[in-house]
Amino acid sequence: MRITLLYFAAARERAGTSRESLSVAPGAVARDALEAACAAHPALREVASRLRVALDEEFAPLDAPLREGCEVALIPPVAGGLDAGEKPGEKNR
């Protein structure tokens, strides 16, 4: 089935594109889309563990099933995630 992958910010730069269409096997889940993106753009692989996935504009777990025509966005760490002087995990304490 066909899906659309969207790349933003650091993921967009590493992929060299902001959007592409991709074919995945029936029954594929979000993790498969991420893996396909890394296979197509190896520079993504070293940051893949830090990417979240959004399925049709909603955050989704990596085992979420994909649907024909769905839009999978790779979401790098967002702007507010780490403030100056803060270490990961210190937020909101």
Place this chain on the structure above:
Amino acid sequence: MSAPHRIGPEAISPDAAVRAVSGTDCGAVATFLGAVRAQSRGREVVALDYEAFESMALKQFVHITSQAQQRWPGCRLAIHHRTGRLLPGELSVAIAAAAPHRDDAFAACRHAIEALKADAPIWKREEYRDGSEWVGLGS
């Protein structure tokens, strides 16, 4: 009435955010303004470049607002975020929270900015004199 949720390259207007939530049913309006700092993690910042997944960010703003309205009945939220290249001192975000009383207005305002910072698909690249870096990924 101005739009409660907004994201794009237009300059932030704190007045517009306040106008979007004000009303005679609310005796309190709390605001939060976020501005670009000239320093970050010990480095001098020349500019910040904000990129957003705008349609998803707007959905999240709506979601943050409905969460707040369940928790603080009668409150209203405006969330305005700017995108593009911003210089130190320029506003990147404005939140206005109106509620019948001030405790709820402050709480809803705080909730909105923290939720936005945790989950809104908005990225910033810090630009230095000698290079640039995406915040959070270091690349």
